[in-house]
Amino acid sequence: MGGMGKTTLAQLAFNSNEVKNNFEKRVWVCVSDHFDKLRVANAIIQRLEGQGCSSSATLESVLQSIHQSIAGKKILLVLDDVWTEDYINDWEPLYNCLKNCVNGSKIVVTTRKETVALMMNSIVIPINKLSESECWSLFKHFSFNGRSDDECRELENVGKEIVSKCKGLPLAAKTMGCLLRIKRTRIEWEDILNSGMWELKEFKKGIFPPLLLSYNDLPLMVKRCFSYCVIFPKDYQLNKDELIKLWMAQGYLGLGHEREMEMIGEEYFNILASRSFFQEFIRDAIGDIVGCKMHDIVHDFGQFLTKNECFAMKDNDFGDSRINFSFDKARHLILMVAENSSFPISICNIKNLRSLLYQFESDMNSFDGVLLELLGKNTCLRALAMGGITKFDMMTGVRYSYHIKLERIPKEIRKLIHLRSDDECRELENVGKEIVSKCKGLPLAAKTMGCLLRIKELE
Incomplete structure (x- = not known):
């Protein structure tokens, strides 16, 4: 059963000084309900080496990298929230590659299912309910x-x-x-x-x-802010400032001066934190919260509330027949696409997006046509975020966008009129020459910007 404290107990052990001093390498991976061997293996090697394998790497090559990385080392591996009961296909290949570590290494698995625990053929520690x-x-x-x-x-x-x-x-x-x-x-x-x-x-x-x-018991707008968080996958490290900007883009923080809306966003965030909707807080040097996560049960609850409005899709989900998305209801979408991955053409069927968050590992010019088609259909888009892009040649009229190198605005998507903010050029109250003069790398006539009616900030 969820909410018993399994993950919390494992975290206390994982972060204890005794454990830190006893293992050369400690690795924590959130597995969740869909056991993707390649994703789990890549997460392990990323935590061991500081970076993952190439996205084009096969499962066998990643497992071999793990096998080599842990040779002669005493490791602790925690696999949190495991659901798979398929020992031969899912668990055995991963387990075999871990046999190269030294004696005293440990693997800890947390699960809601007793059958999964028994499958591990090891010591089972049941977590009882509180008295x-x-x-x-x-x-x-x-x-x-x-x-x-x-x-x-x-x-x-x-x-x-x-x-x-x-x-x-x-x-x-x-x-x-x-x-x-x-x-x-x-x-x-x-x-x-x-x-x-x-x-x-x-x-x-x-x-x-x-x-x-x-x-x-939450105020209406705070409810909306909470529900929006489900756009991110389980175990995702939320950045408070970026989250507040996304809330702002959706209009959840009212209409007013940006600083006023940021203060409202801080208040809403603190309300959710005080009600245990957020956890695992990261604080800065003076103790202010700068990041957090959602408990997986809280995330499940949010998914229940949004009813297919918020989705998080990884590139390895695109061809998975078990993943069923109701694109008619989709309003908020985050796509995590690795290098050399195929873009899901079916995504172009979505027509009512309010948020589109992209995380790409490298050059995405091969996706230009598909992306243009998608953005051209979603004229009510309010938040566009592009992370980790090395080269990209378009910009759209959404309310919030960041991490985009701006060169031109394609005519296909000039119907998007809700651009709100970006991180590099601040407080641009008018469109036209002011934008061109303050945003380097934007060889664009002022009249081209005329279609973007609500520009305030732009990279």
Whole structure:
């Protein structure tokens, strides 16, 4: 079952000084429900060597690289959230290449499925649910913080009834504790206790009721900001500033001066963080949060809410018949395409995108035609992000874009009128000569920019 604390426990061990001092190499890979051998193998070699193999590399060559890299080394490999039960095809090839390390090396697997644990033919450590007293202690840690003794006594009975509905799940207890921390009266607590959401059929057996209760308590725009995060894949390291800019592009932060919207975005981010929708925070030198991740259960919950509106696709998903995308409902899409990969022509059927985020490993000129067709159909696009591109020769009228080398604007996509921001040329309030003068490498007549009606910032 999800939300039991398996990943948290593994992380505590992985990051402990004792473990750090005992292993020459430590590798953590989030596997998730679709076991892609090549992706997992490449993630392992990337963490071992600091960079992955070429995207054109075969599974056999990557496994051989792992075999050579770990020779004579004591390693710890953690495979988090494994679902596959196919030992021969999925697990055995990976396991065989790991036999080149020295004695004392360890492989740790976390999984929600007992059959997966048994398949590993090793020691199985079951993670039991919290006892009622343990669950109550965790809940109190979050919900009673800052309250007087009298307040705590008044809320204790109803609090214990709420804890009983958490069914011993740490994530549920934490989520409820974070929600009720801001509820000051007994009546508000009783409203949560008596909510019909605890009895919803589709949620009754899992962690979703506490998440849904916490989600429904959010302001409307904060709900939209949370749902948008599902565009990123599980275990993705979210950058707070970039996330806020993407929220801004969608209009979730209102209309106003950019600094005001950034402050609203900070507030919304902090609300989601305080409610346990985000975790694994990265902080800067002064302690401010600059990045985070979403728990995989929280990500599942967000996917349930968005109902095929947000997708994350890797190049190895494009030909997978098990991946079923409802392009009619797709609004937000992130594509992660490796070098020499084939662009999914079927993507061109999408017509209502609001966000398109590309992550390419190298030159993508071979995709120009397909990309132009896609952008030409999605005239309501508000966010376009291109990462890791070495050469690219077009720009579109979307509200947010970055990491693009700008040379010309193709006539096919000048209908896109919502360009909002970019990172290099700041505060461009008007179109025309001002843009050309401030953006080097843009040999473009001012009249060409006339179709981009809302340009504010542009690289």
